[in-house]
Amino acid sequence: MSNTNNNSSYGTIKQTTNFDEETVDPLQIEIEEFLKQSRTQNVEGNYFKLSFYGCIVLFFLLFTYLINISTKVFVNNSNASTTQNFMSSSGKLQPNVATTTTTKPNFILIVADDLAWNSIGYTSSEMSAVTEQITDLASKGIIMNNFYAQEVCSPSRGSLITGRYPLTIGMQYGMVGSVAEWGMPLDEITIGEVLKENGYTTHMLGKWHLGYFSPLFLPTARGFDSWIGYANGENYYWSKKLPDYPKNSDFITSNTTCYAPYEGDDKHDYSTTFYTSKAISIIQEHSYETPLFLYLAYQAVHDPFIDVGIYENGMPDSYIDDDILKSIHLNITGRLRQEYAKSLYMLDKSVGELYDALVEKDVMDNTYIIFMSDNGGCFYGGGKNSPLRGSKGTLFEGGIKVDSFIYSPKLANPGTTYDGLMHISDWFPTIMELANIDYSPDDDNALDGVSQISGWTGVSTPRSDMLYNMYTHLTDIEFDIWTNGSFAVRDSRYKLMHTYDDKTYGTWDDIDETTSDDDNLDSENGCAQQFVTGTFEYWLFDLNTDPYETKNIYNSPNIQHVNAKNKLYDLLPDYLTNAKTKMSMSFSEKSKKVWEENGNHVIPWANVDDLKNGDTYTYPTLC
Structure with missing residues (x-):
């Protein structure tokens, strides 16, 4: 897996200044030259000049120091780099000035699928034995007690990577289906694009679910250097086949040049184990000459837990440590709930392995691990949100209030909980501030999310209200x-x-x-x-x-x-x-024909030229 920062442009995006080249501040040179001359001259008149101008210099340095402290109070050993950006008329990011004196932090962004509120040790005694790693990491970081995602997958994931409400990006209604000819609009700017523009190497593993009918919509056309995963909302954990179209495999590998069905020897490994192994390889092989952003969207703990023709009765007990297995059978009632617990244990084990890999690589001290669920649990899939009301797919608290936390040795207030209101769109601007990136988009791409750092430190209350969602009916935003x-x-x-x-x-x-x-x-x-x-x-x-x-x-x-x-x-x-119309409601039978012609593998099927509308895009083609 390549760990070289790809410099391909996306749409009309340009590249920023090379972060390996330090930009010298002319004012700093002038100050240093003045002090040098003052020290070497022994004329009595210069003593007064030195005292006078020295006071000015000291005042300037003190003022600058206080400004820096006020903006970096949250993070220990904060980055000294700053990046200024402006937006082009097309809404895509353009570079202005970038200076760097220290390494920007790395980010591991972990999203669990359908993780119910009553699932992690700090909210569930029933599941405490199968979430020891996650619970331990959360207890050493900051736990968000009032965190909200969306009620289903696609709106949440779109909001997460754009920093905008689903209503604002045309993703407010439902999920992108297997043969749907629509996705997250191409004029939306993703977190991957912004971070790449600011020197990051960006990788993605796992579930996309934001459209793939055209390669223009793939993750590697939208800010990510590489992606291995599945395009749809669910597949089987071992075979990677689609439950809706069981003869078709949804498992794709892609870089910014081309995409293809994944055919590695490990393609039938258990999904959670597979993605963790790939993530650890990225962590180990990355040079860290550029900071790393890894978006890890696990399949766990989404149902179905069986795999037709492979494991008809769910995960074999051999996957689970004996002590954990005994605890599951002793404390958890019902086969479906037990299979959910097994899936959760494998996720928990993986989070611990990722942490160990970061420590072994000696980069944990400069890394943030962010964890969340994309929506509430589904009781038809083994999830319990009690005592919250409702389930996945509803606007009751059980459908949208989920677990989330951040961990890093860089945190100034570890081992705390945060009760302030936080929405999934807030992670985008929060990550920007943690990375010391000044991101100020124009009105067409204005963020709905707000950075939560000042709330974590008690300096202010960043968010006073929040839109859960507003279902504008299908493509008509004028309905009542x-x-x-x-x-x-x-x-x-x-x-x-x-x-x-x-x-x-x-x-x-x-x-x-x-x-x-x-x-x-x-x-x-x-x-x-x-x-x-x-x-x-x-x-x-x-x-x-x-x-x-x-x-x-x-x-x-x-x-x-x-x-x-x-x-x-x-x-x-x-x-x-601010509502945006959903781009399409169309579905295509052409997709199945293209899949059949390509060995029953799920891949994009639409003509790219029909979607460009005269714009210039860089996107992968079929390998």
Whole structure:
């Protein structure tokens, strides 16, 4: 696997100044020359000059020092590098000035799939034995107690890598299907693109799920130097075949030049083990002449846990240490829930191995590990979000409130928890600040996310309100969200929501029965359905006093509740103004023909020229 920073441009993106070449500050030269002359001249008159100008110099240096301290109070041994950027009229990043005196930090961004709230040791006693590594790492970092993703995969992942709400990038409605001819719009700027422009080598492993019908939409056309993974929402852990199209394998390898079906000898390794092995290779082989950004989007703990024709009864017990296996059978009821626990244990083990690899390479001291789930757990897939209400696919807290933490020896306040409001889009600007990158996009690409560093240190409260989501119906953003569409918004205390009655998705009463059902091992993931037959209702919750959403106070005459409701309603028009229409609702049968012609491998099928619209893009072609 190559670890050389690829200098190909993406769309109209240009490359920044080479970070290996230190830019000399003319002001610094002038100051040093003045001091040198003052020291060598022994004229009495110069003594006064030295004293006078020396005071000016000292004042300037002290002022600069205080400014630097105020912007870097959060991180120990912060980077001395600064990068200034501006945006072109096309919305793509352009370079201005870059200076570097120290190495920028590395980032390992880990996303678990469908990880339920009641899963990690600090939120679940039931799963504590299978999450010891994750729990230990989180306890030494900063745990986000009030962190929100989106309710399903594609919107979350789009928001994460753009720093924008799904509504703002046209990803608000549902997930990108296997044969869908749409994806995250090409004018969106990704975190990979910005980091590459600022000297980073960027790699991705695992689940993409942001469109792939054209190679223009692949990760290696959108800011990543390499990618091995799957394009769709799910596949089998060993065979890598699509449950929806079981004769087709979804397993792709790509760099910025070309892509191909992955055919390595390890292609049938268990998914979590495979991606961890590749990640460790990247960590070990990277030269660190450029900082590393690794986006690791695991398949775990998404169902199905069986593999048709290989492991019909789920993961073999031989994968699990004996003591852990005993704990699973002793403490966890139901086959489906036990298979979920096995998958979670393999993920936990991998997180520990990644940490060990960073320590062994002697780069952990300059690395941030960020961990999160993409949405709440699905009870049809073994996940429990209790005591939170709801499941994956809903706007109740159980569908969107998830675990997240950051760990690094660079943190100034390790071993703490953060109660401030945080959205998945906030990781983009937070990473920019940790990397000391000044990213200021134009209005067309303005971030919805906010850096959370000042909140972690108690300096300020970065976020006072948040849009959960707003489903503009299909491609029509003018439809009446007040009567036939779902939305949810909150401030620091209250949550306003218009959505289906949660009886549509199942209530607390049937979750235990569902997660214990042996017949659900090959789940079709019913939690992912958003627009289904059901009754729309309005909801208002006081999350300070009712965090589990047990009491709907929407019709309460209490003046405080009425004012809170009106305040939240007032936020909605601004969000709708920034809505972007979903690029397409089309599906193609051509895809299956192309897959069949290429050995039943899932690959892009659309004509690139039909999508360029006169723009220039660099993208991989079929190898």
